Amino acid sequence: ILMIAFFCSGLISIGYELIWMRSIVFVLGGPTYVFAAVLTIYLSGNVLGAWIGSILSKRLKYPAVAFGISLTCLGILGIFYINWLDVWQSKILSAFVSVTIDFWESPMIRALFFPIFNSFFLFFIPAIAMGIGFPFALQAWSNYRHKVGQTTGVVYGVNTIGAVLGGLLVGFLFIPLLGVQRSVMVLGLTGLWLGIIMILIFATEVRIKWRIS
Numbered sequence: 001i002l003m004i005a006f007f008c009s010g011l012i013s014i015g016y017e018l019i020w021m022r023s024i025v026f027v028l029g030g031p032t033y034v035f036a037a038v039l040t041i042y043l044s045g046n047v048l049g050a051w052i053g054s055i056l057s058k059r060l061k062y063p064a065v066a067f068g069i070s071l072t073c074l075g076i077l078g079i080f081y082i083n084w085l086d087v088w089q090s091k092i093l094s095a096f097v098s099v100t101i102d103f104w105e106s107p108m109i110r111a112l113f114f115p116i117f118n119s120f121f122l123f124f125i126p127a128i129a130m131g132i133g134f135p136f137a138l139q140a141w142s143n144y145r146h147k148v149g150q151t152t153g154v155v156y157g158v159n160t161i162g163a164v165l166g167g168l169l170v171g172f173l174f175i176p177l178l179g180v181q182r183s184v185m186v187l188g189l190t191g192l193w194l195g196i197i198m199i200l201i202f203a204t205e206v207r208i209k210w211r212i213s
Helices: 001-030 032-059 063-079 079-097 107-145 148-212
Strands: none
Touching: 001 032, 001 063, 001 079, 001 107, 001 148, 032 063, 032 107, 063 079, 063 107, 063 148, 079 107, 079 148, 107 148
């Protein structure tokens, strides 16, 4: 179950990134700037999340349960992404731009900062959730294997394979056949379903250990 979770977390993360980019490129224009903005926020959130997760993982007795919770949260964020995108564009963003209209008059400022501004409020929290899960995954696997180097290599390798396949599946199959909205729902439901299963399995394991002790 941990291996499947490592794989799916990579697949979902890259799938989200592609969907984020596709969902706002036609709204903001300038695909080069949008790609750079989404990638910047994606990586920044991952780094911050990994730092937070590394601190939390040292204090957790049952990191596998925490990893399941992080996957569940990531799935929920994906399920509600389209709704949040609609609210952001139709209400929050329009109100903010009307108040700060003078700042966005320059074409250069609008081209450079507008994609980053949108990406930050749309994707930063999910990107943090992605990063938080990785230290939990490492800690959970090390509890069963007890070899730091091998643990890191296995988790990173399986996660990367999932990310590669996620890019292929979402980019060439999901989005063309299902569209952006249904694709993000499929990924979100996968993360939610897998996270709940992990919580149930490993929480049950914890309860059994308590009874034995």
